[in-house]
Amino acid sequence: MTGKQPINVEEESMAFRAWLDAHYRERGLFMWLAFSLELVAVITLFLLMLLTCADVTGRYLFNNSIDGAIELTRIGLAIMVFAELPVISWRGGHVVVDLLDSIVSHRLIRVFSMLAALLIATSLYFVAWRIWELAERSLRRGEVTEYLKFPEGYLIYYIALMSWVTAATMITYGIYHLWVTPSDNQLVSD
Amino acid sequence: TTLRAATWLPPSNPQNTTVWPTWAKWVEEATEGRVKVVVEDYTGHPKTLFSAVEDGILDVASTVNTYLPGRFKLPSVAEIPGEISSAEGGSVALWKTYQEYFVEADEYDGLKVLSMFVHGPGQMHTKFPVNTLADMKGKKMRIGGGLVNELAARLEVTPVNAPATKSYEMLQQGVVDGTFLPAQEQKALRLTEVTTDLTLFPKGLYTTAFTIFMNPDFFEGLSPEDQEAIMSVSGEKLARLAGSAWGAADAEGIATAKEAGIHVVELSPDDPRVVEMHKLAEGIDQQWIKDVADRKVDAAAALAAFRKYVAEEEEKAAKP
Amino acid sequence: MTVVLIGFAILLLLIIGLRLPIAIAMGLVGFFGFAVLQGLTLDTLFTFNWKAALTLASNRITETVQDYGLSVIPLFILMGNLITRAGLSQKLYDASYAFLGHRKGGLAMSTVLACGGFSAICGSSLATAATMSKVAMPPMRRFGYDDSLAAASIAAGGTLGILIPPSVILVIYGLLTETSIRELFAAGFLPGLLGVLLYLLAVRYVVWRHPERGPAGKAFSWPERLRALSGVWGVLALFALVMGGIYLGVFTPTEAAGVGAGGAFLIALFRKTLSLGVVFEVFSDTARTSAMLFAVVIGALIFSDFINRAGFTDLLVSYVASLQVAPIVVILVILGIYILLGMVFESLSMLLLTVPVFYPLVAELGFNLVWFGIVVVVVTEISLITPPVGMNVFVLSAVLKDIRTGTIFRGVTPFWVADIVRLLLIVFIAQIALFLPDLLYR
Numbered sequence: 013m014t015g016k017q018p019i020n021v022e023e024e025s026m027a028f029r030a031w032l033d034a035h036y037r038e039r040g041l042f043m044w045l046a047f048s049l050e051l052v053a054v055i056t057l058f059l060l061m062l063l064t065c066a067d068v069t070g071r072y073l074f075n076n077s078i079d080g081a082i083e084l085t086r087i088g089l090a091i092m093v094f095a096e097l098p099v100i101s102w103r104g105g106h107v108v109v110d111l112l113d114s115i116v117s118h119r120l121i122r123v124f125s126m127l128a129a130l131l132i133a134t135s136l137y138f139v140a141w142r143i144w145e146l147a148e149r150s151l152r153r154g155e156v157t158e159y160l161k162f163p164e165g166y167l168i169y170y171i172a173l174m175s176w177v178t179a180a181t182m183i184t185y186g187i188y189h190l191w192v193t194p195s196d197n198q199l200v201s202d
Numbered sequence: 203t204t205l206r207a208a209t210w211l212p213p214s215n216p217q218n219t220t221v222w223p224t225w226a227k228w229v230e231e232a233t234e235g236r237v238k239v240v241v242e243d244y245t246g247h248p249k250t251l252f253s254a255v256e257d258g259i260l261d262v263a264s265t266v267n268t269y270l271p272g273r274f275k276l277p278s279v280a281e282i283p284g285e286i287s288s289a290e291g292g293s294v295a296l297w298k299t300y301q302e303y304f305v306e307a308d309e310y311d312g313l314k315v316l317s318m319f320v321h322g323p324g325q326m327h328t329k330f331p332v333n334t335l336a337d338m339k340g341k342k343m344r345i346g347g348g349l350v351n352e353l354a355a356r357l358e359v360t361p362v363n364a365p366a367t368k369s370y371e372m373l374q375q376g377v378v379d380g381t382f383l384p385a386q387e388q389k390a391l392r393l394t395e396v397t398t399d400l401t402l403f404p405k406g407l408y409t410t411a412f413t414i415f416m417n418p419d420f421f422e423g424l425s426p427e428d429q430e431a432i433m434s435v436s437g438e439k440l441a442r443l444a445g446s447a448w449g450a451a452d453a454e455g456i457a458t459a460k461e462a463g464i465h466v467v468e469l470s471p472d473d474p475r476v477v478e479m480h481k482l483a484e485g486i487d488q489q490w491i492k493d494v495a496d497r498k499v500d501a502a503a504a505l506a507a508f509r510k511y512v513a514e515e516e517e518k519a520a521k522p
Numbered sequence: 523m524t525v526v527l528i529g530f531a532i533l534l535l536l537i538i539g540l541r542l543p544i545a546i547a548m549g550l551v552g553f554f555g556f557a558v559l560q561g562l563t564l565d566t567l568f569t570f571n572w573k574a575a576l577t578l579a580s581n582r583i584t585e586t587v588q589d590y591g592l593s594v595i596p597l598f599i600l601m602g603n604l605i606t607r608a609g610l611s612q613k614l615y616d617a618s619y620a621f622l623g624h625r626k627g628g629l630a631m632s633t634v635l636a637c638g639g640f641s642a643i644c645g646s647s648l649a650t651a652a653t654m655s656k657v658a659m660p661p662m663r664r665f666g667y668d669d670s671l672a673a674a675s676i677a678a679g680g681t682l683g684i685l686i687p688p689s690v691i692l693v694i695y696g697l698l699t700e701t702s703i704r705e706l707f708a709a710g711f712l713p714g715l716l717g718v719l720l721y722l723l724a725v726r727y728v729v730w731r732h733p734e735r736g737p738a739g740k741a742f743s744w745p746e747r748l749r750a751l752s753g754v755w756g757v758l759a760l761f762a763l764v765m766g767g768i769y770l771g772v773f774t775p776t777e778a779a780g781v782g783a784g785g786a787f788l789i790a791l792f793r794k795t796l797s798l799g800v801v802f803e804v805f806s807d808t809a810r811t812s813a814m815l816f817a818v819v820i821g822a823l824i825f826s827d828f829i830n831r832a833g834f835t836d837l838l839v840s841y842v843a844s845l846q847v848a849p850i851v852v853i854l855v856i857l858g859i860y861i862l863l864g865m866v867f868e869s870l871s872m873l874l875l876t877v878p879v880f881y882p883l884v885a886e887l888g889f890n891l892v893w894f895g896i897v898v899v900v901v902t903e904i905s906l907i908t909p910p911v912g913m914n915v916f917v918l919s920a921v922l923k924d925i926r927t928g929t930i931f932r933g934v935t936p937f938w939v940a941d942i943v944r945l946l947l948i949v950f951i952a953q954i955a956l957f958l959p960d961l962l963y964r
């Protein structure tokens with residue numbers, strides 16, 4: 013019995029590695045980063061779903077809704093969106109208008125994607141500074157959410173931080189990735 | 203100089219029909235045309251107006267203090283259930299109390315406060331008659347937040363949190379059975395179409411405190427003469443203007459409701475419902491005092507002063 | 523005015539010519555446009571105080587990702603993804619095919635009806651397009667439907683519901699203009715149905731010209747049809763739960779998204795289609811798609827802040843007011859302006875920025891404000907599928923990474939034309955909108 017369990021764990025972890033390899037096109041550090049960020053987003057989205065169901069059920073069946081359901085939803089939304097932002101950005105997955113793709117060469121499209129990556133990274137880098145300062149200011153002034161008294165500034169810090177993560181991963185892995193593989197939004201043309 | 207004032211309320215709101223145009227005229231007259239006021243629509247969340255003005259996106263705005271809980275606690279003195287009886291009196295009293303007691307707490311760090319005001323007493327707009335307060339028990343009521351939440355809990359209603367502008371949809375679809383809002387919203391939010399009863403308590407259930415504020419750099423950039431001119435048409439004068447405009451809108455709302463056949467009940471001060479409500483609200487003032495314990499303000503004295511100013515204004519209004 | 527026109531031109535160049543992501547292109551043009559209006563010039567580039575413009579962008583970013591109303595986006599997408607993962611959308615379209623597959627374009631027509639019905643109740647065209655793109659697209663492809671027709675019937679079908687009551691957009695219009703919301707709802711009903719009808723005709727037109735885009739299958743016998751129906755009770759029950767719950771006031775449309783996702787999760791669990799890996803895949807896929815859409819919304823909002831600051835709508839109004847022509851021509855000019863604005867505006871900000879300035883003028887010209895409300899909502903619907911910035915099209919291209927926006931915009935053209943026909947009908951025969959409110963409330 014005791015001898016058997018470690019093998020199971022090992023098998024499981026091998027199955028998990030295989031799943032990761034199949035599920036992610038990133039490798040190494042960036043695969044783990046993508047997986048961790050997505051795990052955060054997945055758990056948050058799952059909780060958002062449960063929260064609404066519980067709130068509605070409580071109100072309808074027990075005349076008792078969850079205090080702060082709305083602010084929890086708002087916080088969850090922000091966590092989810094900014095956890096995914098680095099992944100979609102370095103994969104070049106943002107929505108583009110590809111009306112001219114049929115007449116523009118693939119090489120040029122790749123150059124445009126690089127330009128987009130640089131612009132997104134630079135803009136996020138600068139705007140995140142302001143977001144960071146606004147977070148500091150908000151904390152200094154004691155701004156909190158209405159029911160849970162959660163200091164809004166921490167959420168804003170998170171947004172700034174994830175913007176920097178996006179900028180940093182985009183100009184490193186994102187550029188490399190764009191060079192070796194087509195981005196999400198040009199898969200069709202290749 | 204052009205002064206950009208932001209508005210986020212609908213065009214028919216008294217803030218847009220009366221307050222901004224009148225104040226703009228006053229400013230232009232007082233500065234002999236040197237400062238022109240332009241009113242711009244703001245489509246972001248009204249709570250971001252505080253930082254929008256502080257960082258110079260806009261020069262002047264008015265918005266609700268409790269949109270940023272934790273930062274602005276003191277003006278809620280006016281929001282304690284049963285404290286005000288008219289928007290004008292409440293507005294003037296709040297401004298005087300702010301000047302006398304709240305300025306030094308520096309809640310408006312980064313902003314130049316021009317004035318404060320409150321809307322008229324918040325009332326019950328329902329799809330059912332409120333013959334006794336027990337009729338409220340278990341009913342789903344839309345509330346906006348602030349100290350009225352406490353009163354709602356004591357009334358044992360099922361609170362549904364949503365912005366005022368969602369009231370129509372929620373009532374129409376039956377998600378809620380009623381909403382707490384000032385009487386003006388019978389007209390503005392078209393509640394006549396989705397409610398049957400408007401129950402008016404003489405002092406209402408709550409109110410909402412607004413602040414009108416300016417970017418300090420913009421203020422510093424004006425000549426001392428113009429600074430003084432703008433302040434001479436702000437402060438108490440602006441509080442009175444805003445309060446009376448919002449109050450007048452309540453009267454219009456009640457008239458519209460009656461015309462539309464809404465069952466409007468104006469309770470007298472000795473009606474059992476009013477007496478009971480008064481009992482229910484007991485102690486919420488102490489809660490406010492506890493809430494602001496971390497502010498360097500003599501809260502009890504401020505509350506007493508606020509009540510004194512409200513009484514003074516009531517007396518003034520009662521005189522012919 | 524020049525600043526705005528230059529801004530528009532640069533935006534079009536960036537998104538079409540340089541193929542920049544919509545979100546960053548709109549955000550950057552909005553940001554720098556705003557800075558220029560604050561006094562930025564080439565000379566002051568290094569001494570300029572960026573604080574206001576940066577705070578503007580920061581506020582839009584932080585407030586949009588915390589917007590409670592936008593929580594419908596991830597949750598309805600999740601519902602659609604779960605339904606699809608449980609194999610239910612395939613079943614739904616199998617049944618649909620059994621009944622309508624023998625007609626050319628039958629599935630596209632049922633998609634239009636399904637999207638119309640779903641968006642009418644949930645009230646959000648974005649959420650409808652998001653839900654239905656996973657539900658309807660793969661099955662239609664499997665039955666040999668052309669991508670452009672299949673995708674366009676979803677993108678266009680999703681716009682129908684914002685006019686059919688209950689309608690959030692009509693409530694907002696009513697609050698902005700102090701018009702009776704009850705009358706607006708009544709007025710929206712017939713034009714909404716007219717929209718459905720014209721979209722069905724648009725599908726007919728497409729398959730008449732290109733039969734291969736919506737091929738007819740074999741006819742099924744009634745026993746076969748009934749057997750096909752047996753597989754769809756799950757998804758029908760779920761849609762009944764979502765729509766019935768909103769209709770009966772058990773929950774708000776925003777909450778319905780969460781309830782719908784929860785219900786879909788239970789069904790998928792019950793059908794034993796979910797392993798831990800699949801759950802992770804479905805939820806992360808949903809989160810990714812949502813994040814892309816949030817980025818687009820943020821960019822669009824920053825851009826609209828710039829247009830707003832430039833006083834563009836006021837300029838338009840003073841231009842229109844100065845026209846010395848018949849009132850109906852003024853209305854047509856206004857509508858032309860709306861169609862043009864629809865190219866670059868996200869629908870809600872277009873409404874919020876234009877209606878307050880236009881409606882006094884329209885009232886002064888003697889037009890009925892209820893009627894104008896319907897007209898404005900129809901142009902708002904049109905803006906959702908007008909290139910290059912058509913939010914409903916972006917939803918599809920975010921959800922289905924292997925379909926080009928160009929393909930969808932091409933497919934949308936007949937639907938767009940149908941919308942213009944409807945707009946003209948409502949403009950010239952005001953009774954289409956006013957018949958019901960007159961009957962009910964006058």
Ligand code: NA
Nearest residue numbers: 642683686688
């Ligand atoms: Na609708």
Ligand code: NA
Nearest residue numbers: 864905911912
């Ligand atoms: Na558009």
